[in-house]
């Protein structure tokens with residue numbers, strides 16, 4: 001069980017600027033080491049996909065990026081998570097972090113409010129003094145939902161279909177103009193058609209935002225992501241499985257000529 | 273698309289506005305204060321009653337609990353008859369309400385009847401708990417007490433040799449009070465027993481039936497034992513409720529401070545003693561009443577704490 | 591354990607159960623009959639009480655009942671319970687005013703901000719508080735308030751009802767808040783909403799229908815309560831013109847007038863009982879109906 005540190009050194013991604021980087025990141029839930037020694041640098045305005053078997057800590061990692069893990073009592077970490085070089089866990093207000101780094105969740109989770117109020121929520125909460133009508137329209141257009149809902153902005157967000165709800169959630173996430181949008185399996189509860197719509201939406205958004213997306217769907221990663229990180233989980237001495245980064249590289253490389261045997265097996269579906 | 277509206281990409285994350293931080297902090301503290309306040313109210317009630325009872329506690333000590341006179345003229349006070357009345361009326365009510373309540377819960381949790389009918393019947397049983405106590409009181413005075421007349425007379429004439437029926441039926445007394453108490457605690461037992469029966473895993477019943485048990489064998493051998501602690505918790509809550517029930521009992525029990533073993537005779541409970549005498553009591557009498565109230569507080573506290581502990585353990589198990 | 595071992599045990603178990611049912615279904619039939627009979631027995635009082643209250647109370651519900659003061663002992667079928675109705679409304683209102691903010695905020699702490707063992711203990715205390723006999727809440731407020739102000743009053747009565755409502759409100763609000771999926775909270779927090787904003791603008795509005803149902807039930811329960819008012823508000827034959835004087839209430843009116851030998855007053859007591867039952871039944875049924883169309 002000794003392939004830990006030497007395989008996790010990340011190829012330098014210096015063609016664009018780094019937005020979020022982790023350095024020797026260990027994440028714990030209580031005593032349990034959920035992620036160990038993660039070093040990666042996520043490039044600006046690209047789509048980065050996180051793949052790997054269930055329980056390897058993809059969600060855990062992505063939640064470290066906007067400090068959503070703070071909500072879990074037992075959570076703590078060592079190492080560093082930086083945002084443009086600024087340590088996110090040192091003298092930084094978590095609320096402010098989340099205004100820069102937005103999130104879309106696995107289950108569509110619109111507020112039980114009108115479509116309009118869903119989008120306007122962020123601006124109202126952050127005290128932005130923009131034209132709300134315009135903000136709602138712009139956000140909905142960018143998330144390709146405007147045509148479908150422009151006549152019923154006052155209806156409850158929960159009355160939309162699952163795919164529409166998820167696009168509403170994306171519209172809501174980008175309404176506050178974050179730098180980064182984190183997405184934790186955003187398509188896993190949707191039908192194929194909605195999935196396609198959201199995929200192409202994500203590609204478009206990548207022109208303006210840095211997107212970090214967790215997915216279980218290899219094809220989806222291959223289709224959308226510029227870079228892909230493969231995580232795996234492995235039993236430590238005490239029998240618990242902690243996750244680690246196996247390989248992080250341009251997507252093409254991960255799928256065509258991965259450096260690691262484990263990666264090859266996983267992307268070819270021979271994982272076991 | 274304009275990108276001019278974009279946030280300050282790459283700029284350091286600044287601190288949050290003072291106002292936002294302050295509102296978070298003060299709101300959290302306010303809610304915490306209120307939450308601890310709720311717990312404090314419970315303590316306050318005990319402390320306040322104890323303080324007001326102090327003169328009587330000092331004067332009568334623990335003898336108060338075993339003395340049976342209640343005489344404002346001589347300042348002689350003892351709570352034995354009312355404590356006895358409280359315990360006995362609650363006990364009779366439980367004796368009747370437990371089988372009826374658990375039986376009803378079984379009937380309404382199994383599929384003897386179509387689901388909509390069960391829902392309506394369950395709702396109706398719950399409505400028993402919603403009827404105000406004083407309404408049971410007036411109903412008891414004008415309907416139940418006259419109705420019980422012939423029954424009480426018969427009991428005394430034919431079974432009068434049993435001390436329980438040793439006095440003539442005079443109307444208000446232990447019997448009508450305990451019967452109304454039964455009705456009032458019935459919905460508590462039924463609701464909690466039904467909840468614990470319904471929340472049993474279906475596999476349990478299937479396993480029993482799959483082994484060839486009939487429905488009622490499964491109920492007695494498997495379901496009731498599995499739901500037992502939930503049912504017991506419900507019974508304890510009902511007991512606490514019965515001991516503290518005031519209005520209906522006050523209106524029906526006859527408010528006599530003489531200790532009498534016959535359930536046909538008038539009696540009294542702590543709660544009805546308070547209801548009856550408090551408003552017109554003098555200083556020492558108030559203190560004695562407070563002392564009695566403190567006893568009631570202690571009794572219901574113990575019962576309710578036990579009930580909560582049982583119910584919580586059941587919930588953890590779920 | 592060997593296979594035969596297992597088989598003999600299984601056989602024995604099967605036989606034991608088969609023996610139980612040797613009577614051709616009479617055992618089951620008997621107990622079904624008993625349970626059904628008990629159910630009937632449980633429902634009879636409801637029907638009887640409701641029938642009598644409607645029957646005795648309805649005929650007395652004339653205009654005067656709602657507009658006039660209670661009648662003197664020997665005046666048949668005059669007067670009404672107008673002052674008691676007003677008193678009940680005012681005292682329940684005071685109770686709600688005190689306990690709703692108190693209870694809702696406490697519940698917000700329990701479900702949103704607390705961690706570890708603390709919320710467990712406070713929930714425990716809340717449940718125990720809801721089991722404290724309501725007459726003791728009256729005793730408590732008597733000692734705290736009536737003695738200090740030197741008078742029975744609507745304010746004291748309202749406070750006693752407030753103490754009574756408090757644990758109900760905490761519990762129902764706590765439960766309502768917990769029904770709101772945590773994903774909704776994450777959504778708000780993930781957008782950079784502060785705790786305050788998340789609770790105030792997202793969680794509480796989402797839980798509002800359920801909270802409102804709980805509050806309604808608490809109010810209805812308080813409206814029917816008598817014991818906490820007996821020596822905090824006392825009673826009054828007159829119109830209320832100050833919150834710091836003895837105050838009539840419907841429930842105490844029922845209590846007082848049910849025990850007098852004057853028919854006019856007894857009939858008014860039945861009518862007031864009908865109003866109380868009406869309030870409670872109506873809110874219970876309405877809240878049932880309202881919970882059907884909740885968000886979550």
Ligand SMILES: Nc1ncnc2c1ncn2[C@@H]1O[C@H](COP(=O)(O)OP(=O)(O)OP(=O)(O)O)[C@@H](O)[C@H]1O
Pocket residue numbers: 029032034052053054055056057058059060061072074241243
């Ligand atoms: N709140 C928590 N408390 C304790 N352990 C947790 C918590 N959340 C996650 N874990 C553990 O951390 C590990 C990583 O979980 P995580 O949810 O990050 O995995 P994942 O890669 O997102 O899996 P999936 O693909 O199933 O979503 C798992 O072993 C999980 O059991």
Ligand SMILES: [Mg+2]
Pocket residue numbers: 058059060184
């Ligand atoms: Mg996950």
